[in-house]
Amino acid sequence: MEEKGRIGIPRALMFYRYLPLWRPFFERLGWRVKISDGARQKEKIIYFEDSCLPMKLLVTHAVQLKDKVDHLFIPRLVSIHRTYIMCPKFRGAPDIVRLATEGNVSILDETIDLRKGGMSLLQTFLRIGEKLGASRQESKRAFREAEKSFSKFQKDWVDRINRLPTAQLFEMDVPMSPVRKKAPFRIAFIGHPYNLFDTDINKDLLALAKSLQMEIVTSDLLSEKEIDREVSDLSKEIYWSSGREIVGSLFHFLSDGVDGVVFLTSFKCGIDALLQEFIKRRLKVQGRASVPLLILSLDEHTGREGLTTRLEAFRDVVEEQKKLQSSNVARSDEPKVNQVQINYK
């Protein structure tokens, strides 16, 4: 098929979950997808507004792409769950980018709001297709195929995390390295997907973790039911879908299934700041036994060296706890693990 033009997708925010859905859609419609390279250096970050680092990176990536593409794809993510919503900053994101790029580039900013029912995602993509001059039939077919490839991607996800370098996590046809020997530590990494997988934000913490013999587990492993179970008895419903996922999976993993939990948050992330306080206090009030928890708050000044030290220290703690636990079990004492908290900023 003849190439119709280029669509730019900034390597930021929900790129780190939905690229395998977005990319095939545009490609099936005959558009070339161009993805930004990344900021790499602190000096290149554009400070259009005084927001969290992930938002600043969105602007940076979008500006990087604006002269190289025909359209920028920055959907207005209001909700990606049938009941719960996204952070309010996502609602204004396309407008912020429009101002930062000074209106020089066309922006595809269709609203994605899954609260409107099961068909709403298809409707959104039909509207996008219409803007790109595709017929309803074509768009529908492209969307179905994109959905198929996305679900295939999701099936491989758990394997991917441990067997691919972070930079290639979201590429489709890459050969996976052979299964390695099972790592001795199972560590859950919790946080917004962009905090976990954007190497500009976390300095490739996942690679570091792998080199420290950690097996990486994320909240994707848990079903929605398992997450809901942890948060259903709260006195008030947490209405951000990401916040629910974070709180639910943290409570789940802290009590079961892994040797340690690392919570990655961005400095100035409103949701994380509030819920982090909630998680810490609730663990204390309930006096629950828990595995070690490390909270890392990241911003553009975070250095790899500091992260390395923290993660190494954390590994030592996990190791000690594991030893202690196994000797306790051997002596058939009641296994009691104290909560360890290391805060790093």
Add this chain to the structure above:
Amino acid sequence: MKVTFPRLGSMHIFCKAIAETAGIPYILPPETSRKTLTLGVLHSNECICLPFKIILGNFIEALQMGADTIVMVGSGPPCRLGLYDLVQKVILEDMGLHYRWLTIPPRFSWKALWKNHEETKDLRKELSARNVLFFPYGLWMGWKKMMACEALERLAMKVRPMELKKGETQKRLKKALSLVDEAKTQKTVEEAIQNGKTLLQEMEQDRSRIPFRVAIVGELYTVMDPHINRGVEQKLGELGVEVTRTSWFSTHILRSLRKNKADRASERVRFFEASKAYLGYDVGAECNISIGEAILRAQEGYDGIVHLMPFACMPETTASGILTKVGRDRDIPILTLILDEQEIEGRIQTLLEAFVEMLEWKRKAA
């Protein structure tokens, strides 16, 4: 049972009037002070917004004074205000403070009513027949007093730039508000309003001055509470500026009762419509209103905008990015003040003085 509630501007007069009229025992948290803030900061983290810390501080102080039941206004998504109670409850519990909690639902719904019913089950047993009987009258009284306070504050904003003796308006306003606060019956409230108004109007004024007109926009807590914004309203007034704001306690109560939705011509609807030039969606809280108000005020010939927000506030961060652009496009000076627990009163004074000086140059150049 001893009820307590957060302090916000002159809202405590409203709450106090309800409790007093209905005969419910209450404890008024001490006026928000450095100590309040320190308590709030100590028991939360740096990226949680300032209103959270202040409300938490209010509650801690009130509980330490012997209150046992907290009444908190609820709010809904997408802003963090809606989850304040969830987190504050755990924090208070962790501190070893005992309390009972009642959240007033932000929007009427059956689910909220049920939750409210569950929460109030024990509380209602402690209420006497008199409490229940007088409650509607208390509400009416509170509303009346609140409207009175707001009218007086509006009047003060108008006369402050004309005052001959600096600080005189503030002194008289304080007196007038306490008159309203102390009034017990319908008749005395009416009298208090009249007396308060005359008190402000009779102040010595220089009527020849032409004050600058500045609108204050932004997150509602920082706009409404002089302790949180370090008296921006008063400071601007004393620099010769007539301040306007559309965020009042009553505005937000009416909004949550969905009262001003019907009135299509209401100011907030106009602001929201105007914000569409820059924002394609309702971001939530006051974000769209802040932007829309700035746009319309520029059209109406205002001299400047002061935008207030707490540090790390989610909707207003988006607004501040866009407002920079609005200011440039519409040629209106916009000063954004980001507030947190730091002692910045002096800095705010300097910033406001510079801002007003800039307005003076602008006027001279025109």
